[in-house]
Amino acid sequence: MWKKLALSAAVAASVSMVMPLNAQAAGKGTIAILVNALDNPYYAAEAKGADTEAKKLGYDTIVLSHGEDVNKQNELVNLVIGKGVKGIVLDNADSNSSVATVRTAKDKKVPVVLINREIPKDGLAIAQLSHNNLQAGTEVAQRFVETIGEKGEYVELTCNLADKNCVTRSQAFHQVLDQYPDLKMVARQDAKGALLPGKQAMDSILQEHPNVKGVIAGNGPVALGAIASLESAGHKDVVVMGIDGSNDERDSILAGKLKATVMLQAQSIAIHGVDLLDKYIATGKTGEQERQLFRGILITKANASKVNDFYYTK
């Protein structure tokens, strides 16, 4: 009972902090946008893309974050359904656990578009739009091996192996790097997707392996953490690459520190999600395949200036 009350209070607090609930206000109704954490640049870019597009199409929006908490996500989904939203754009908290959440919305005739993370069931969400993490991972890994050469020691810092996207990226790295037998991975550590654990992991790895030629990281913050560690230890020649494409990574590339990243098109994926939702609300179908991939764009010093808030200017 107390747990439920506390959760409800937390949900109410998170809602009121972001935006007042006014699901019936606009002419076309309201779309709910649920992402992981609005203080993370990637998720903020998703929310920004979806929010801007929804308003452009004439919807009001409710933007909420579930903080990667499945229970909170369920509460929020039920809350916005209760408020009469026309549809939900959801970057879900957990692939498997979110199947039930999406099913609940479907049963209540509220269409859900999943962005970034897929669920292992077809036919529940009206669309599942995800980044081509394999393409992103293999592309940056190929650039990594071309830069450090086909021989020597390297380190892999995974982003968060509880996240399927991070697992996929790691698999992609190894699909490329494991084809080079003289390239030795001397350490592999999970850095929880954040800068500080990335730095701490690299600090300890460097003590045992001072001769590494490169570090390949599962996401941007971890790559930047590794750079911070390498800089403070005086290892400025070590090649670091990652995946994400935040403005911080862009700036690091332009400063000659991070050698490459792959920018995930967070805004584009969210915009397309809203477009599909709008089409579905109007016609009862999206007219497109449920599962769709978005490419990651390899970013180096040559094109880094085109990156802004996970949007690539052509």
Place this chain on the structure above:
Amino acid sequence: MLYRISALRTLLLPISLGLGLTLALAGCHVVTDTELAAIRSQGQRHGPDAAQVFNGQLVPYADKNAKPAALVVGALTQNFDTACKQYGFRQSDAFPCNFWIRVQGKVTRIDDSSRVGKAYVELTQAAGGDPVDIVLQMGPVIVGTGVRDGFPGIKYSDFDDQTKFAAFGQEINKLVVARVQHSLKLKVGDPVDVAAVYSTWSEPAGEIRAIPVVWK
């Protein structure tokens, strides 16, 4: 009397329990581990068999659909989008555009200093044409998944996740490498007539690296 009721109860209890259990189990079906695995994987797509697709469909498709390399490269240098529509295939914007090209010419250089082995082929051109070089990827490492992505018969939606889709691409690349190592042993000066796939996101910049699939 009391004894009799008690005896009757003793007799009836196991019977009723057994009957109840039988009725309850009547709705159940004991399955083997294999059956359980099959049940758990219901609704999941495993995707097609790589060797069957490669040998039965992809190789003939490549041979039939490869366009002269100089023609495709010429169009690509003019405008990527137009060339992709006219000569290429891409499943969606998540993939590069894939061009099946027929590479006819002579090997001018072999570079096996990297595991991404390369054979440089100068195309046979009409008199007066600018020389065009195509780099054939000879393995053992093949960069990219152009062979998988250039075949319209395979879609991402044939699989239920990126890992399976990627594994399929890797299998296809292994089949390509095996085929190349078995019967495409090139040396400088050799004439070639190869159907290959070239994948690109934009107009060519630098080497035009293609993956050979079928040759004469």
